[in-house]
Amino acid sequence: MTPPSEHHGWRAYAEASPLGPTARWLLPLTSVVLTGLIFVADTITDYEIAAATFYVIVVLLASRFCGMRALLGVAGACIALTLLSYFLTHDGNFHTGIVNTAISILAISAVAWLAVRSGQAQARANVAQAQLARVTRITTLGGMGAAIAHEVNQPLAAIVANASACRRWLAASPPRLERIAATVGDIADDANRASAIIARVRSLMSNAAPRRQFADVNDTIRQAAALMEPQLRARSIDLHLLAGADIPEIMIDPVQIQQVMLNLLVNASEAIDHTRGEIAIETRLIQNRVVVTVADNGHGLTPQQLAAMFEPFHSTKEGGMGMGLAICRSIIEAHGGIIEADAREHGLVVTISLPLAHGGNG
Ligand SMILES: Nc1ncnc2c1ncn2[C@@H]1O[C@H](COP(=O)(O)OP(=O)(O)O)[C@@H](O)[C@H]1O
Numbered sequence: 001m002t003p004p005s006e007h008h009g010w011r012a013y014a015e016a017s018p019l020g021p022t023a024r025w026l027l028p029l030t031s032v033v034l035t036g037l038i039f040v041a042d043t044i045t046d047y048e049i050a051a052a053t054f055y056v057i058v059v060l061l062a063s064r065f066c067g068m069r070a071l072l073g074v075a076g077a078c079i080a081l082t083l084l085s086y087f088l089t090h091d092g093n094f095h096t097g098i099v100n101t102a103i104s105i106l107a108i109s110a111v112a113w114l115a116v117r118s119g120q121a122q123a124r125a126n127v128a129q130a131q132l133a134r135v136t137r138i139t140t141l142g143g144m145g146a147a148i149a150h151e152v153n154q155p156l157a158a159i160v161a162n163a164s165a166c167r168r169w170l171a172a173s174p175p176r177l178e179r180i181a182a183t184v185g186d187i188a189d190d191a192n193r194a195s196a197i198i199a200r201v202r203s204l205m206s207n208a209a210p211r212r213q214f215a216d217v218n219d220t221i222r223q224a225a226a227l228m229e230p231q232l233r234a235r236s237i238d239l240h241l242l243a244g245a246d247i248p249e250i251m252i253d254p255v256q257i258q259q260v261m262l263n264l265l266v267n268a269s270e271a272i273d274h275t276r277g278e279i280a281i282e283t284r285l286i287q288n289r290v291v292v293t294v295a296d297n298g299h300g301l302t303p304q305q306l307a308a309m310f311e312p313f314h315s316t317k318e319g320g321m322g323m324g325l326a327i328c329r330s331i332i333e334a335h336g337g338i339i340e341a342d343a344r345e346h347g348l349v350v351t352i353s354l355p356l357a358h359g360g361n362g
């Protein structure tokens, strides 16, 4: 198992960027052009003009798409160019030139140091957040353990029954080969069903680093819903999925989005304390966003509770951790999306809107 990676640098920038592959090069290109302009300006102007201080902008831009080592390289290159300009410049007061060059080098170094420090802090925060998300994911799955075990047990029981039927048909004379052939197909289907459930649970438990890919939102939601189904069935809650047509694949981390859906479904089912429970998930394409709503007919919330529900550690449940929705919000916002909740006459509706990735699946 790999630990959550300290994502930073070009890969993290490229993954998080909603821009297409061409537009993504805009920032590096701007930095290079700016460096050239600053170098020319610094060289052709007098010693009195400290144009080299503008290299701090290049360092700040580079911190958006460079890893830490590359950032130090950029800062080093800026310092080298500052010194080169100093030797190439011949006009103005020589002593002012030395002081200005020293100030520029100090400014570049200070900004690079601060950028590296903030990059390190961000990387540590990312690791902590990924770990917290995993812990709560496992906690959620832990609560679903009995239902999942039941769900895996069903196909296994069917396999055992079918296998013993096959043994009887084999022993018959003549052996009933056509029935055996059909039943072996059922056995394979049941085995695949059980292993698909286990695979879904494993992917949610895994310690893999967050990973964005183009994925179908409807499929992703279906997989989370499939995991919740036994638990909802046990409580006679009907789950409807109205999957919008023509929703293009978007850049998401499917495991994280499943986690969001699981949290919302668990909350919805916990809010339902009567026998006619219903949860409706709907996905739609609205302008350039994929909008997912999860509506339940549970006890709903007062306006004050509604305002606080996304706050970390806010829970109205006995033994509730109050982290579910806070994590949902951080995941959705990391995807450039918005999550909000509204009370209805009976129950609550949570709306998620995710931007479509631009620039195709390059
Ligand atoms: N579907 C819902 N219906 C009513 N209240 C809800 C719903 N979802 C969340 N809440 C409220 O928001 C609070 C915070 O939810 P969450 O962050 O998942 O923490 P927890 O489930 O551990 O309490 C819940 O305690 C509950 O009061």
Ligand SMILES: [Mg+2]
Pocket (backbone or CB within 6 Å): 263, 266, 267, 324, 325
């Ligand atoms: Mg919850």
